[in-house]
Structures are given as C-alpha cells and as structure tokens.
Amino acid sequence: MQVMIDLCVVPLGVGVSVSSYVARCQQVFEEAGLEHRMHAYGTNVEGDWDEVMAAVKRCHDELHQMGAPRINTSMRMGTRIDRKQTMDDKINSVANKLNN
Amino acid sequence: MQVMIDLCVVPLGVGVSVSSYVARCQQVFEEAGLEHRMHAYGTNVEGDWDEVMAAVKRCHDELHQMGAPRINTSMRMGTRIDRKQTMDDKINSVANKLNN
Amino acid sequence: MQVMIDLCVVPLGVGVSVSSYVARCQQVFEEAGLEHRMHAYGTNVEGDWDEVMAAVKRCHDELHQMGAPRINTSMRMGTRIDRKQTMDDKINSVANKLNN
Amino acid sequence: MQVMIDLCVVPLGVGVSVSSYVARCQQVFEEAGLEHRMHAYGTNVEGDWDEVMAAVKRCHDELHQMGAPRINTSMRMGTRIDRKQTMDDKINSVANKLNN
Numbered sequence: 001m002q003v004m005i006d007l008c009v010v011p012l013g014v015g016v017s018v019s020s021y022v023a024r025c026q027q028v029f030e031e032a033g034l035e036h037r038m039h040a041y042g043t044n045v046e047g048d049w050d051e052v053m054a055a056v057k058r059c060h061d062e063l064h065q066m067g068a069p070r071i072n073t074s075m076r077m078g079t080r081i082d083r084k085q086t087m088d089d090k091i092n093s094v095a096n097k098l099n100n
Numbered sequence: 101m102q103v104m105i106d107l108c109v110v111p112l113g114v115g116v117s118v119s120s121y122v123a124r125c126q127q128v129f130e131e132a133g134l135e136h137r138m139h140a141y142g143t144n145v146e147g148d149w150d151e152v153m154a155a156v157k158r159c160h161d162e163l164h165q166m167g168a169p170r171i172n173t174s175m176r177m178g179t180r181i182d183r184k185q186t187m188d189d190k191i192n193s194v195a196n197k198l199n200n
Numbered sequence: 201m202q203v204m205i206d207l208c209v210v211p212l213g214v215g216v217s218v219s220s221y222v223a224r225c226q227q228v229f230e231e232a233g234l235e236h237r238m239h240a241y242g243t244n245v246e247g248d249w250d251e252v253m254a255a256v257k258r259c260h261d262e263l264h265q266m267g268a269p270r271i272n273t274s275m276r277m278g279t280r281i282d283r284k285q286t287m288d289d290k291i292n293s294v295a296n297k298l299n300n
Numbered sequence: 301m302q303v304m305i306d307l308c309v310v311p312l313g314v315g316v317s318v319s320s321y322v323a324r325c326q327q328v329f330e331e332a333g334l335e336h337r338m339h340a341y342g343t344n345v346e347g348d349w350d351e352v353m354a355a356v357k358r359c360h361d362e363l364h365q366m367g368a369p370r371i372n373t374s375m376r377m378g379t380r381i382d383r384k385q386t387m388d389d390k391i392n393s394v395a396n397k398l399n400n
Contacts, residue, residue, distance in 0.1 A: 006306075008274075012215075013215055019394045019397050037340070040387035041304060044340045060103075069180060070182065071179050072210050074174070074208075075176075078170070091339075094322045104240065105241070106208070106241035108206070108372075112316050119290075122297075138291065141276055142276070146240075169316050172308075182216060188240075190240045260377075271377075271379050277371075277372075278371065279364070279370070281369055
C-alpha cells in the first residue's frame with residue numbers, strides 16, 4: 001500500500017530552536033531513499049507504507065538520541081486504492097483548476 | 101519504544117456518514133489488545149510503537165476493504181524517554197493543576 | 201456557523217512538563233462558557249465558530265503571558281450544514297454501530 | 301499577534317476528487333492578500349492572527365456554498381513572541397544545518 005504523509009516533528013525540552021532536529025529528519029528520509037519535500041511547517045513524504053513508517057520511527061529514535069527527552073509529532077496520512085497519485089499529481093490537479 | 105497517539109481516520113468517497121468506519125477502527129484496536137479510548141473527534145491509543153502502527157495500518161486496510169476508495173487520517177504521536185506516562189497520568193497531571 | 205474542534209496546544213521552550221499550560225487552556229474554555237472535554241491527547245470544544253476561535257486565540261495569548269516563548273498547536277475543525285451534531289451524537293453514532 | 305499555519309481542508313460528501321475545493325481555498329488566501337504556499341498535502345499561510353483565521357473561516361463558508369455538506373480540516377498553528385520568523389526563515393534555518 002502506497003501512502004503520502006505530511007509530518008511535523010517537534011522535540012520538547014530542548015529550547016525553542018528545533019532546526020537541527022528537523023534537519024536530522026530530512027537526512028533520515030534521504031538515507032531511506034524516500035521522495036520527500038520540506039515546506040515551512042512540515043515535510044511531505046511518499047512511498048510504500050512500511051518504508052515510510054519505518055523512517056518516521058527512525059526520526060523519533062534519532063531525535064531521542066540527539067537528546068530530546070520528549071517528541072510530539074503531528075501527521076496527515078493519505079491512502080487511496082482507486083488510482084495512483086503522486087505529490088506532483090496533487091499539485092498539478094489544483095493548478096489546473098486555478099488556470100481554468 | 102512506547103507511543104501514545106491520537107488519530108482521526110476519515111474515509112472519502114463514501115458520503116457524509118462515517119460512523120460505521122470509525123466503529124471498525126475501534127474493533128481493530130480492541131482485537132489488537134491495545135489500550136484505546138474514543139472521544140468525539142478521534143481516538144487515543146497507547147502501546148508499543150510497532151503494535152500501535154500495525155493497528156493503524158490495519159485500520160486503513162480494513163476501511164479500503166469496506167469500500168472506501170480514499171482515506172485521510174490525521175494523527176498526533178507522542179514519545180518520551182525521560183519517564184513512563186500513561187493516558188491516565190496525563191489527565192491526572194492536568195486535573196491536579198486545576199484543583200490547586 | 202457551528203464548529204467542533206479538537207486541539208492540542210504545546211508550548212516550546214518551557215521544558216518537558218506542560219500540564220500547567222494545558223490546565224490554563226481548560227480554564228479559558230470554561231470561562232468562555234464553551235462545551236469542552238479534555239482527553240489524554242487534546243481537548244474537544246464545540247460552539248459558535250467565532251466564540252470557539254476567540255477562545256483558541258486566548259489560549260495562545262495566555263500561554264505566552266505565562267512565559268512560553270513559542271507555541272505549536274495542532275487542531276482538527278469540523279463543520280457541517282446538512283444537520284446538527286453534538287459531541288454526544290458522534291460518540292453515540294459509533295457506539296450504536298458497535299452494538300449492532 | 302502573528303501566526304503561521306499549515307492547513308488541509310477536506311470536504312466530505314462530494315466524492316474522492318477534491319482539487320476544485322482546494323483551488324477555491326487558494327483563491328481565498330490570494331484575495332485576502334495573505335502570504336500563502338501550497339504543497340502536496342496542505343497550504344502554509346502566515347500573517348496577522350485575525351486575518352489568517354478570517355480566511356480559514358471563509359474557506360469553510362465558500363466550500364459549503366460550493367456544495368460540500370461536511371468539512372474536516374486539520375491545521376497546525378505556530379506563534380512565537382521571542383522573535384519574528386517567516387516561512388523562508390524557517391526553511392533557511394534547516395537548510396543551513398544540512399549544509400554544515
């Protein structure tokens with residue numbers, strides 16, 4: 001089963017600057033070979049369900065190892081069985097509506 | 101790694117009434133033997149990370165089998181390594197603050 | 201327009217214990233006279249859109265005044281125009297499916 | 301008070317294709333003169349709290365008028381009083397960590 005997620009991982013107990021933790025997550029997705037795109041309030045990742053979720057778990061593991069005692073993640077997860085749809089497909093679909 | 105999640109699974113393409121799909125998810129958590137509590141806008145589940153995430157995946161699988169062509173889930177996921185904290189611990193901690 | 205929300209307000213930069221901040225939000229909803237129910241990973245609130253959103257803003261205001269330099273909230277928001285549906289209606293609807 | 305949000309508005313009861321609804325929300329943010337950026341699983345918006353929330357309310361209003369009987373939105377909301385931080389600031393902060 002393919003899944004597209006948007007996740008925002010927030011470490012607690014490490015002060016207000018969390019960019020080094022967010023950067024580590026980007027490396028996790030890169031190392032996992034998963035298509036991923038960061039935006040200003042989270043990251044889109046798509047791929048096989050088990051591979052994507054293994055990477056999300058590794059984000060929590062790595063951030064705890066970096067010293068974060070507590071982590072609070074919010075995540076959207078989308079699956080569909082009617083057809084395949086990539087990140088670009090979703091964006092193009094809205095763009096087409098805006099241009100017509 | 102223990103995790104506490106709050107998830108809200110929303111099937112698309114099946115009309116506005118989604119309670120039978122939500123009920124199926126409750127059965128999935130029950131059958132998985134996971135501590136779970138439904139509220140008016142989601143469900144709290146706690147347990148071992150892999151067991152909880154396997155149940156979330158099974159929710160998507162089952163709802164697709166029930167006929168939902170597309171599913172959109174929103175989920176919070178909390179982990180901590182400083183101490184154990186159950187659902188009751190979290191609620192009692194806030195209640196104590198309100199009573200003092 | 202009526203709305204039902206589920207929100208989880210997380211202050212950053214104040215350590216790992218956030219229960220006193222969550223308790224303050226419960227007081228904000230109580231003082232606003234809004235129907236609200238806390239669970240282990242957030243709070244359900246229902247009422248008029250403008251009143252509910254004013255209370256959410258006041259949560260951010262109050263927590264900043266308590267000393268939180270940064271706040272990260274995750275929120276679900278549901279509206280419907282086909283019929284009225286309270287928090288109890290939603291829970292009962294699922295419970296009926298589980299019992300049949 | 302400035303706020304940065306990431307929102308994902310999902311109409312129910314209108315089938316599986318929701319791109320025309322998402323496109324309408326983009327127009328709402330454009331017409332409101334708010335900085336906004338769509339990604340594959342939501343939209344970042346930043347600005348004054350009251351202006352941003354008025355636009356979110358207008359998204360729900362407009363989508364109901366387009367025929368959606370029910371809407372389920374998930375939203376992250378971030379505020380901070382320690383310093384100003386734009387969408388580009390957040391992205392650059394992570395990018396700097398990745399390059400060092």
